[in-house]
Amino acid sequence: MSDAERKPVRSIQTPMRLTYHYTAGIATSRFLHGIAEGRILGQRCPVCTKVYVPPRGSCPRCAVATEEEVHVSDRGTILTFAIVRVPSENLDVPLPFACVHVLLDGADVPFFSVVQGCPLDEVRIGMRVAAAWVEPDRLAPTLQSIRWFEPTGEPDVPFDQLREHL
């Protein structure tokens, strides 16, 4: 046995893939069925009145069920963003792109998506954007029904109006 064969193997690299299947639950199922109809549904907390999108069925602050369904706009305001320069299997958009948290009109928590339709150096906190949906015949109960968000050209929302959502 040579010296190289006696050395311990300290690590190996091997490709792996994990597929997860989980039950969406009542609140998320209703949200996803709304997405399949081109609508965004949230749920309002009966105590603090915050609207959660996507809804999870309860308010994490108040520990109560959220049962009141609320229609939320597919327009909103960028709260935060990051420029992505590495590929991701689940985001089919050309690199580089901007990942954003969008505060949809009528919601109290940000919604994660991607911005397209403008140079990256124009993406900014306070920028108004709207969802770019897939064609109606391709709508399905998946967030991939919203391809990305695009600038609307509306005036920016001042930071002071966004502060409480950051």
Ligand SMILES: [Zn+2]
């Ligand atoms: Zn609450």
